[in-house]
Amino acid sequence: MHDLLQRFLSLPWDQLPQWLFLIPAGIMLLAAAGAVVFRNLIHCALWLVLSFAALGVLYMALGAEFVGFVQLLVYVGAVSMLVIFAILLTPSDEVSASNNPLVHFKLSSAVNAVIGVAVTGLVLVGLLAAIFFSPRAGGVTLPAVAPTLPVAKIGENLLSHTLLPLQAVAVLLTAAMIGAALLAKEDKRS
Amino acid sequence: MLQILLAISAVLFCFGLLATLTRRNAILVLIGIELMLGAGNLNFIAFWKFSANPEALTGVMFAIFSIAIAAAEAAVGLAIVIQVHRRLHSVDVNQATQLKG
Numbered sequence: 001m002h003d004l005l006q007r008f009l010s011l012p013w014d015q016l017p018q019w020l021f022l023i024p025a026g027i028m029l030l031a032a033a034g035a036v037v038f039r040n041l042i043h044c045a046l047w048l049v050l051s052f053a054a055l056g057v058l059y060m061a062l063g064a065e066f067v068g069f070v071q072l073l074v075y076v077g078a079v080s081m082l083v084i085f086a087i088l089l090t091p092s093d094e095v096s097a098s099n100n101p102l103v104h105f106k107l108s109s110a111v112n113a114v115i116g117v118a119v120t121g122l123v124l125v126g127l128l129a130a131i132f133f134s135p136r137a138g139g140v141t142l143p144a145v146a147p148t149l150p151v152a153k154i155g156e157n158l159l160s161h162t163l164l165p166l167q168a169v170a171v172l173l174t175a176a177m178i179g180a181a182l183l184a185k186e187d188k189r190s
Numbered sequence: 191m192l193q194i195l196l197a198i199s200a201v202l203f204c205f206g207l208l209a210t211l212t213r214r215n216a217i218l219v220l221i222g223i224e225l226m227l228g229a230g231n232l233n234f235i236a237f238w239k240f241s242a243n244p245e246a247l248t249g250v251m252f253a254i255f256s257i258a259i260a261a262a263e264a265a266v267g268l269a270i271v272i273q274v275h276r277r278l279h280s281v282d283v284n285q286a287t288q289l290k291g
Contacts (some may be wrong), residue, residue, distance in 0.1 A: 007232055027199075027203055036205050036208055036209040037226065045221070052228070055228050055232065062195075062239050064235050064238070064250055066250070067231075067250055070254060070257055074258070075224075081227045082264055082268050083264070083268065084215065085268075086268040086272060089275070090217070092215065092280065099220055109267075113212045114213055118205050120208045127200035132193060132197070138285075147241075149250060154247065156248050157251060158251075162251050171260075176266050179269070180266050180269035182234075183272075186276070
C-alpha cells in the first residue's frame with residue numbers, strides 16, 4: 001500500500017500538458033449551466049455540487065492544491081449539504097404536470113427573464129471584450145518558475161501577515177453560526 | 191492562458207448572474223451568488239499564478255478568506271430562506287414584499 005502510494009506520488013506530475021486544465025474547466029461550466037437551467041431544485045443542487053467539485057479540481061490543476069482541498073471541504077462537503085437541506089425544508093408547490101425538465105417562464109415573468117438575459121449578455125460581452133481587447137491583453141506570461149504552494153508557508157502567512165483578518169473571520173464565522181441558528185429557529189411568540 | 195482562465199471565470203460569473211436575475215426561487219438566487227463567488231475565487235487563483243511575485247501568496251490568501259466568508263454567507267442566507275418560507279409558505283422572491291417601502 002505504502003509502495004503504491006510512493007510510486008503514485010513519484011509519477012511525473014509536473015510534465016503533464018498544460019491544456020489539461022481545460023477538462024475540469026469545461027465540466028465546471030457545463031455543470032454550472034445545469035445548475036441554472038433545470039426546474040427541479042434537487043437537480044440544480046446536484047449540478048451545483050458537480051460544478052464546485054470541478055472548480056476544486058481546477059484549482060489543483062492550476063497549482064493551488066490547498067485552495068482546491070479547501071474548496072472541496074467547504075463547498076462540496078458543507079455548503080452543498082446546507083443547500084440540499086434548505087431545499088428539502090422548503091417544499092414548494094410549483095411542481096406541475098409538465099414533463100419539460102428545463103425551467104420555463106410564465107408570460108407574467110417573461111419580461112423579467114428577458115431583462116435578466118439581456119443584462120447578463122451585456123455583462124458577458126463587456127467582460128470578454130475587456131479580457132481579450134484591453135491594451136495589455138496578451139502581455140502576461142507565466143513566471144519562469146511555476147509557482148508552488150507549500151502549506152507550511154500558508155500557515156506562516158496566516159499567523160503573521162494576515163493574523164488580524166484571520167481573527168476577524170473567526171469572529172465572523174462564530175457570529176454567522178449563532179445568527180443562522182437564531183434565524184432558522186422556530187418563532188415561539190407568533 | 192491567463193486570458194482563457196479569465197474568460198472561463200467570466201462565463202461562470204454570467205451563469206451565476208443569470209440565475210440571480212431570472213430565477214424566482216430564493217434558493218436558486220443563493221446558488222447564483224455562490225457561482226459568482228466561485229468565479230471571483232478563480233480570478234484570484236489565476237492572477238496569483240501569473241503574478242510577478244507568487245511567493246507573497248496574496249491571491250491564495252484572498253481566495254481562502256473569500257471561501258470562508260462565502261460559507262458564512264450561505265449559512266445565513268439559507269437560514270433567512272427557511273424563515274421566509276415559514277412565514278409566507280413560499281420561497282418566491284417576488285412574494286417576499288413585506289419590507290418593500
